[in-house]
Amino acid sequence: MNSPSPSLPAAEPTLPTTPLPAHAVEVRGLTKTYKAAGRAPAKEALKGIDLAIPRGSLFGLLGPNGAGKSTLINILAGLVNKTGGEARIWGRDIDREARASRAAIGVVPQELNIDPFFTPRELLNLQAGLYGVPKSERITEDLLKAVGLQDKADAYARTLSGGMRRRLMVAKAMVHSPPVLVLDEPTAGVDIELRQMLWEQVRALNRAGTTVLLTTHYLQEAEELCDTIAIINHGQVVAMDSTKALLRRLDSKALVIQLDRDLTSVPAGLDGWQIELPEPRRLVVRYKPSRTRVGDVLAAIQAAGLTIQDLSTVETDLEDIFLQLTRGSHDAEAGDPTLLPGSRR
Numbered sequence: 001m002n003s004p005s006p007s008l009p010a011a012e013p014t015l016p017t018t019p020l021p022a023h024a025v026e027v028r029g030l031t032k033t034y035k036a037a038g039r040a041p042a043k044e045a046l047k048g049i050d051l052a053i054p055r056g057s058l059f060g061l062l063g064p065n066g067a068g069k070s071t072l073i074n075i076l077a078g079l080v081n082k083t084g085g086e087a088r089i090w091g092r093d094i095d096r097e098a099r100a101s102r103a104a105i106g107v108v109p110q111e112l113n114i115d116p117f118f119t120p121r122e123l124l125n126l127q128a129g130l131y132g133v134p135k136s137e138r139i140t141e142d143l144l145k146a147v148g149l150q151d152k153a154d155a156y157a158r159t160l161s162g163g164m165r166r167r168l169m170v171a172k173a174m175v176h177s178p179p180v181l182v183l184d185e186p187t188a189g190v191d192i193e194l195r196q197m198l199w200e201q202v203r204a205l206n207r208a209g210t211t212v213l214l215t216t217h218y219l220q221e222a223e224e225l226c227d228t229i230a231i232i233n234h235g236q237v238v239a240m241d242s243t244k245a246l247l248r249r250l251d252s253k254a255l256v257i258q259l260d261r262d263l264t265s266v267p268a269g270l271d272g273w274q275i276e277l278p279e280p281r282r283l284v285v286r287y288k289p290s291r292t293r294v295g296d297v298l299a300a301i302q303a304a305g306l307t308i309q310d311l312s313t314v315e316t317d318l319e320d321i322f323l324q325l326t327r328g329s330h331d332a333e334a335g336d337p338t339l340l341p342g343s344r345r
């Protein structure tokens, strides 16, 4: 497979020239209530979302199932009508300047709905036509190259592999050179190799100037790829910060202690600690570095008559923060925040 080229078509838009906005996307007090239908009651999917996505960022939108991510993206893409609030894409209001705001965004949906009887070149030209891009301004060949599909430019889409189809979808979303690209769960269900490749492609697009907004269920994906992250839960933003700051925010560490003998339960002398015994010879102690010194933890272990054979510390990761902020909202994802190292992914 060809690697996507890092040199992608310039992302700065051919929209009427006004000063570049500080924020590629700005959302204020956005609400959405789906009306009651049949027996289904009305559903307040977004309850006043405020979001500011810096121009040039690689922004991750995280949240458990049903948090409102798709609703938010679909409102930005002009596919769902909001109930209240405001949204601007590249400085263009989605109501008052609907055409301009839509021209500023490209959306890669989760489903790979590609017409199997078109070739990638035909498909991109067709899409460019839909966006009214004149033939002389089309960037079909650049896009095919950028996503590593120039060799497949004239092959029927049905003969493309899953990975190629995904890359074609990214190219399709870029035909009108939008400065903002939205990817809905870009690597859902893809294998590790393809995921790495798609990440590299997303990074390349971002380096070339495109602001990227992606939703993901994979916390590792957000942690590795995104410079800024918003976590939404029950239709509200519960955290928005740089990935680094978010990771610093949780004052928590885990000490993993290997013992010299098997235990059947945590010794009574350690009752006051947040402690678990995932294996007969392994204790995991969670503590707050701002309040507890690691020496105190070790002293307590020794005072309980245990001999430490080996130990290591585990830093907080995004999963801890996610679980802390969305705890109780979703059975499958909001489990015990003291999930043990090694049992997470």
Ligand SMILES: Nc1ncnc2c1ncn2[C@@H]1O[C@H](COP(=O)(O)OP(=O)(O)OP(=O)(O)O)[C@@H](O)[C@H]1O
Residues within 6 Å of the ligand: 034, 035, 043, 044, 045, 063, 064, 065, 066, 067, 068, 069, 070, 071, 072
């Ligand atoms: N067309 C609709 N009519 C009624 N309710 C809807 C509709 N679309 C979404 N909802 C509800 O709105 C809430 C938010 O859904 P949304 O799809 O935006 O969440 P999500 O975060 O994208 O979840 P997922 O990760 O599962 O796609 C959910 O409770 C969902 O059931």
